[in-house]
Amino acid sequence: MKSKSKGNHFNLRADAAKVLHQILEEGQSARECLPLAQLPHKEQDKAWLQEMVYGVLRNLPILQFWLRQLLDKPLKNRFKIVEQLIMLGFYQLAFSRVSQHAAVSETVAACQPLNTLAMKGLVNAILRTFLRDEMSQQGTPNKQIASGLPKWLYKKLEAEYKDVFIDLSTNMQLKAPIWLRVNTRKISHAQFAEELKKASIEFTDPIGHPEAFILLKGYDVTSLPGFDSGWFAVQDGAAQLAAHYLKPEQGESILDCCAAPGGKICHIIELEPNISKTVALEIDEKRALKIKENLVRLGHDADIVVGDASMPEKWWDGRLFDRVLLDAPCSATGIIRRHPDIKWLRKAKDIDVLVNLQKQILDAIWPLIKPGGTMLYVTCSILPEENHLQIRDFLSRTDNALIDKTFYNDSVDSPGKQILPGDQQMDGFYYARLLKSPK
Ligand SMILES: C[S@@+](CC[C@H](N)C(=O)[O-])C[C@H]1O[C@@H](n2cnc3c(N)ncnc32)[C@H](O)[C@@H]1O
Structure with a gap:
């Protein structure tokens, strides 16, 4: 149902509750279900819907704590969605600028489109008690709830990051800024800055990122100058380091073995126009x-291969590569501030499976590199077992692999570079530059 006017904003709340239910109860990712829920709504309402859903996901532990205090028994079956609706009400009252009156009345009214009219009285009573008892002013009951993290991840990160954990978890709860990468094959960084100024777009020019700008507001990127002409791509600052760290050179063959949606491979092509062969697996x-879509919009070309990086025998033509980017499937714990659903979709037991997959891919892809060639191993994770511990193990079992010591204070015990979410406004990423011995 559409939210056409101020009068039926309860539909928007109902849609937010449905998306939350799909993520929290059915395990769908926001990337799958949010765009579908946004489809019938106006631009402004689409943004509001995302803000509400992400806001609840960022603050879920405290919202669940309040819910447990005010609800006698958990709701079940078709009424479970009412729990999400109530938490959405708490979020509006405690964290947003929605007026108290609208937050209560429109949230209660959302019971109708959710076919849970029988719960109207309960939702109303709970939200009014929440306000009357000023529950949002009563402080957070413990550190895990304050961190906004699920228990398993809280324990892991607190143990690993000790002194910097509070800053880390605070940064993980904040909204990430929008970073752009200028497609320098189409327009220079300076010219694009002029175009942004002409369009009254507010931005900064971050140090150490030669192709980047950071937007100072939440603009719709498709309406920025040159979107259709491929003047820029949206890509976080930490992700923009990959192409620079890989250092592609003229005449080389390059493999990106976990390539979709293609952000890093497009950047690699932009940095070195004369690559002899570019394979996006x-x-x-x-x-x-999606890789094709991005290549076409930005005006680039690459061979797209659908295949499994852990089984090169099924797709590889036998010709060795000069450089390989391995942007491995990972926990994505470094990009939680951008995708807060990850916190609730990822489970502790997934980590071992991912670590094993990364290991298999590392071992399967390494033989595809020429003697003297390079691999850049990347994750958007902040967990040591996917990052420096993974690479330490790889180095110890692979005779012809060395860590590039010129790259980043690399040591045998803690190889690679770990960027934490919020460092210079970037997402959390890990990089290790591996060299294959010449013989
Ligand atoms: C971190 S994302 C890559 C992001 C991409 N490099 C970019 O910059 O846009 C990891 C990708 O690896 C893919 N993937 C996962 N397992 C894979 C495998 N065994 N072989 C090839 N690709 C895989 C996932 O589908 C996902 O698209």
């Missing part, structure tokens, strides 16, 4: 289409 056929 991706296991997921649908996601491989």
Whole structure:
């Protein structure tokens, strides 16, 4: 149902509750279900819907704590969605600028489109008690709830990051800024800055990122100058380091073995126009289409191959590569501030599976590199087992692999570079530059 006027904003709340239910109860990712829920709404309402859903996901532990205090028994079956609706009400009252009156009345009214009219009285009573008892002013009951993290991840990160954990978890709860990468094959960084100024777009020019700008407001990027002409791509600052760290050179052959949606491979092509062969490998056929879409919009070309990086015998033509980017499937714990659903979709047991997959891909792809060639191993994770511990193990079992010591204070015990979410406004990423011995 559409939210056409101020009068029926309860539909928007109902849609937010449905998306939350799909993520929290059915395990769908926001990337799948949020765009579908946004489809019938106006631009402004689309943004509001995302803000509400992400806001609840960022603050879920405290919202759940309040819910447990005010609800006698958990709701079940078709009424479970009412729990999400109530938490959405708490979020509006405690964290947003929505007026108290609208937050209560429109949230209660959302019971109708959710077919849970029988719960109207309960939702109303709970939200009014929440306000009357000023529950949002009563402080957070413990550190895990304050961190906004699920228990397993809280324990892991607190143990690993000790002194910097508070700053880290605070940064993980903040909204990430929008970073752009200028497509320097189409327009220079300076010219694009002029275009942004002409369009009254507010931005900064971050140090150490020669192709980047950071937007100072939440603009709709498709309406920025030159979107259709491929003047820029949206890409976080930490992700923009990959192409620079890989250092592609003229005449080389390059493999990106986990390539979709293609952000890093496009940047690599932009930095070195004369690569002899560029292969973008991706296991997921649908996601491989995204690589094509991005290449076409930005005006680039690459060979897209659908295949499994852990089984090169099924797709590799036998010709060795000069450089390989391995942007490995990972926990994505470094990009939680951008995708807060990850906190609730990822489970502790997934980590071992991912670590094993990364290991398999590392071992399968390493033989595809020429003697003297380079691999850049990347994750958007902040967990040591996917990062420096993974690379330490790889180095110890692979005779012809060395860590590039010129790259970043690399040591045998803690190889690579870990960027934490919020460092210079970037997402959390890990990089290790591996060299294959010449013989
Ligand atoms: C971190 S994302 C890559 C992001 C991409 N490099 C970019 O910059 O846009 C990891 C990708 O690896 C893909 N993937 C996962 N397992 C894979 C495998 N065994 N072989 C190839 N691709 C895989 C996932 O579908 C996902 O698209």
